[in-house]
Amino acid sequence: MYSQSEENYLKVIFTLQKAEEAPVNTNLIAEKLSTKASSVTDMIKKLSAKDLLSYKPYQGVKLTETGRSIALKVLRKHRLWEFFLVDKLHYKWDEVHEIAEQLEHVKSDSLIDKLDYFLGLPKYDPHGDPIPDKDGNFAGEELISLKNMEIGERGILKGLKDSSNVFLKYLDRKNMVIDDQIEVVDIEKFDQSVLIKTNWETFYISEQVAKNLLIKRMNDEL
Amino acid sequence: MYSQSEENYLKVIFTLQKAEEAPVNTNLIAEKLSTKASSVTDMIKKLSAKDLLSYKPYQGVKLTETGRSIALKVLRKHRLWEFFLVDKLHYKWDEVHEIAEQLEHVKSDSLIDKLDYFLGLPKYDPHGDPIPDKDGNFAGEELISLKNMEIGERGILKGLKDSSNVFLKYLDRKNMVIDDQIEVVDIEKFDQSVLIKTNWETFYISEQVAKNLLIKRMNDEL
């Protein structure tokens, strides 16, 4: 069994490792966990001694297979609980993260699989993030940032790069939800803002917003 | 916000205080929490400094109103989660306590009320223990121990004094569940064992078992 703190480190390192390919550095981890670099070094040593990650001083860390599989389990729990909170308790998508941060640490071999079944084996959490299954396999669709789409292309909003509450609330105000169809109508040369057309309206979003929307391209042949 | 440890102390002191009326003594708390008396003294001082209980050295402790209301909240959470685990995830009643011990410490003002509503505002947990409502009010029925019933009396099994897994499994083997009707057919003079009649069979239970079954008397006029 691993402590809450250990689990949080593994989870954060996993997501950082996913984003950048290189070894994950101390300061980044510290920032994501709102702690200090020295604390990170301490914990890194502990996790390294337990063979959950490999670590060369000053060279950053990389999860081992064991470390990765623990991180995936925590992520699975986090996302399933988020789904539960939204789908069954009718929370809004910007209200569930903090609660899931706590629920993800509940220890029980059977609990999460029973919850998964109860929820109908969902594939994505309320923010469009894929939920790893029992064996740690993701629903692997390659999503691209809306920023990388060209004029005329269409796709479906499937996930978010940024899931901060302030961004979630912005999307709420724009009435944008996961699974919306989106078409790129125009891209403003000056500031890279994007004119998009949803099922209901056509409006501009900033480059920063476009960057954080993950789209599943629609192949027009289907 | 209170730590898990603080919440566990308050909860245990509350239930002990309920059983015996006198101030709760150190050793009892230590035993219930599987810890040492010296640790209990330490924590007691901390809780006393926070005005959650009153404490005179060597004289045991008594919860303050604040302490009591926190204990009730924890109990409410514990029992609602147990209900969720049995009713929605289909756990058996002897499998839920350990998981609920963890879930009861999840912090969120809205979560437990939403869960309560989702579950249909249940009044009793799977072991027949009353679930305090939002304002800390119990469903107050006075239950009596089956041991105190007389020959010929009838009643309904509504709760257990002992909810240990070994007892719960015993009841499973006897096919006894909450809300069963029970009639006292005879009481053996020699060892106080009780011959009871349920809807399906008639059989003997030991005095010790009788002591731990809580019955709602059936007033025959209704």
Add this chain to the structure above:
DNA sequence: AATATTTTTTAGTCTTATCTAAATTTATTT
């Protein structure tokens, strides 16, 4: 190549919650 800056690690401290062993207080016997 030498210097300056940034990143990371080490050293030492703190808090929370435990523990063991010893001292103290209260309760029970003789």
Add this chain to the structure above:
DNA sequence: AAATAAATTTAGATAAGACTAAAAAATATT
């Protein structure tokens, strides 16, 4: 009323996880 036993508290230690300040290593700049 002593003496003995039991319950409780104190004293001192330990472990996890965090922090600040200082040292060391790696990068970047002149």
